[in-house]
Amino acid sequence: MFSRIKKSKSELRYDTINKDWIVVAEGRGKRPEDFKNKKEEQAEDSSPCVFCNYFTHSNTADKNFLIVPNKFPAFLPPHHSKIRGESRANKDNSLKSGNALFKTMPSVGFHEVVIFNDHSKQLTDFSISDWEGLFSAYQQKYLELSKERVVSYISIFHNHGKMAGASLNHPHSQIIAIPFFDITLEHSINSAKEFFFNKSQCLFCSMNRAEKVAKSRIILENNSFLAVCPFASKVNFEVVISPKKHLPYFEKITKEEKSELAQVFQVVLKKISYGLNNPDYNFYLHTSPCDDKDYLFYHWHFTIMPRVNVWAGFELGAGIEIITMLPEKAAEYLKNVKI
Ligand SMILES: [Zn+2]
Ligand SMILES: [Zn+2]
Numbered sequence: 531m532f533s534r535i536k537k538s539k540s541e542l543r544y545d546t547i548n549k550d551w552i553v554v555a556e557g558r559g560k561r562p563e564d565f566k567n568k569k570e571e572q573a574e575d576s577s578p579c580v581f582c583n584y585f586t587h588s589n590t591a592d593k594n595f596l597i598v599p600n601k602f603p604a605f606l607p608p609h610h611s612k613i614r615g616e617s618r619a620n621k622d623n624s625l626k627s628g629n630a631l632f633k634t635m636p637s638v639g640f641h642e643v644v645i646f647n648d649h650s651k652q653l654t655d656f657s658i659s660d661w662e663g664l665f666s667a668y669q670q671k672y673l674e675l676s677k678e679r680v681v682s683y684i685s686i687f688h689n690h691g692k693m694a695g696a697s698l699n700h701p702h703s704q705i706i707a708i709p710f711f712d713i714t715l716e717h718s719i720n721s722a723k724e725f726f727f728n729k730s731q732c733l734f735c736s737m738n739r740a741e742k743v744a745k746s747r748i749i750l751e752n753n754s755f756l757a758v759c760p761f762a763s764k765v766n767f768e769v770v771i772s773p774k775k776h777l778p779y780f781e782k783i784t785k786e787e788k789s790e791l792a793q794v795f796q797v798v799l800k801k802i803s804y805g806l807n808n809p810d811y812n813f814y815l816h817t818s819p820c821d822d823k824d825y826l827f828y829h830w831h832f833t834i835m836p837r838v839n840v841w842a843g844f845e846l847g848a849g850i851e852i853i854t855m856l857p858e859k860a861a862e863y864l865k866n867v868k869i
Pocket of ligand 1: 579580581582583649700
């Protein structure tokens with residue numbers, strides 16, 4: 531049967547200088563030696579795939595996706611810690627401990643893995659109904675986790691390839707539900723809020739309308755979704771897929787919208803894969819937090835980040851990304867990739 535979450539140590543530490551949280555997750559029990567630079571390529575791991583095992587040893591072989599707790603979670607469910615049932619309203623203060631400079635918080639939350647049932651079937655091989663099934667799996671788990679009292683934000687993401695952080699070849703997405711949200715997301719939420727209150731319009735809807743006028747950064751669109759290389763892309767060939775209609779909450783996506791999103795996602799990912807020779811990539815969802823506050827001014831979207839450039843000293847030191855391909859040229863190129 532399914533293996534249990536390993537006994538792991540994980541905590542949140544506050545970066546007082548940058549006003550940001552980091553997670554220390556020692557679950558995988560790495561020793562300092564494991565981080566030594568390996569000069570020679572390691573031989574491929576020939577041990578049986580743990581994710582294939584989930585399907586082999588369960589009665590879920592007919593399912594396309596299986597969602598299970600991560601064996602080495604970065605965030606531990608409340609029943610693994612003493613803060614079970616903490617309400618959203620007071621958790622911010624009651625969970626924190628330590629002094630002003632070394633503040634910590636238990637890394638309570640949920641870390642789930644969405645395992646695809648076919649080891650060799652990548653997202654680029656997905657049919658429209660596979661994509662719809664994947665979005666339904668995301669939505670279903672989102673709705674379930676958002677009911678948990680400690681959860682304020684749910685992050686859904688997919689890593690493809692080693693450079694993108696995928697530790698196993700077997701295709702899988704991840705869902706992490708946490709008691710707070712990060713400063714980067716907070717910036718994006720605050721920008722949307724400010725824009726909405728100043729102009730009585732959604733920032734993302736306005737951006738989409740402006741992209742429709744400019745045309746040069748659009749890769750493709752259908753009735754409900756638009757795929758663009760953003761004006762200020764952070765990596766070469768970055769793509770944002772967003773609904774044309776103002777939709778703040780991903781979890782409310784309808785059957786029709788899932789189908790339309792599937793059509794756009796399928797084509798965009800194939801274009802990236804065929805056009806850039808199957809690069810490693812990450813994609814992630816940004817949607818409204820689920821902390822009982824009102825986020826009607828926000829607008830959910832997916833961002834796809836191909837790993838085709840490396841953030842170097844300036845990006846890390848000054849926090850300013852350098853891209854070498856004009857987003858307009860990237861969009862033009864992807865638009866013309868035949869799939
Ligand atoms: Zn496998
Ligand atoms: Zn909007």
